[in-house]
Amino acid sequence: MSAHDLIVGGQRSGKSRRAESLALRWQAGGGRVAVIATALAADDEMRARIAHHRAARPVGFETVEAPLALCAALQQADDAGTLVVVDCLTLWLTNWLMPMGTAPDAAGWAAERAALLGLLPRLASPVVFVSNEVGWGVSPLGREVRGFVDELGRLNQDVARLCGRLTLMVAGQAWTRPVEDACDA
Template identity: 50%
Template sequence: MTQDGSRAPRLTLVLGGARSGKSAYAERLIEALPPPWLYVATAEAWDDEMRARIAQHRARRPAGWETREAPRDLAGVLAGPATGRPVLVDCLTLWLTNVLLAEVDLAAETAALIEACARHPGPLVLVSNEVGLGIVPDNALARRFRDEAGRLHQRLAALADRVVLTVAGLPLVVKGD
């Protein structure tokens, strides 16, 4: 239940381009629910610029958020003890990058993630970059990333109760309320 008494969707997928406002919007969705809130971060701080981005995300969140790092074992975190607390995962495309670069069985990792999302008691908000609206990338790894992200988004959108596309900070509901 949200703080205004309405029922929250069990699974929400929030998509958008870079700097579209998707993370801030997803955080507001979770913060409309009673705490405690869990933020599952998939980013790895490989350089100063990424460390600054992570710090900016942390600074934006008020007290009441617990953060867990899951650059690779996202399914494991989501399949953990089912408390029913609101969970935000940010972001799936960073997780996908980590899995692709680790050169592990992507199909098995994706299947485990989909299963964990399907079983998660919710509410669960997943954030991901929509990367299929641009030009065709010029190298095989980038094309594979774009294709795998598109397939992952399609599978999660089919599973989701609500899908939102953010554009210029505005949420556009594609599926659900």
């Protein structure tokens, strides 16, 4: 069974806090923690969110900013003694498919996504992924947004298949279970 985790939930559901809690336990056992942050500071509100996450991050956590090159950052951090937290897959996908001020790079996204799915089983580091669950609401009106929701759902499913544990965060509460064989969706 894989040592990787996927934590999903809505906004402000406690996903990052849960990932941090797992990382603190790892650190308390003598391990190193690396956080791969995928956010881009494209506006004042996002800059404030990033600043909040940085200020709240526990002492001793290394941070690598990788808004697009997630695979390269994972390879660089890879070590059996290092727990890697990827926060978050949703923003990583956004940077590829809904970048501010530029056209989406669908070909680059497809290559990076395939590289991630190929890399995960080979990593020595356990990885804790954080991602949003955005498919529980009304179907969005715009074609691009519907495409994004669909792609995030597929990404979450594919990453979950490569993880040993899946955690759903609801109102700050974690519901965790081992990942089982999944049906094709």
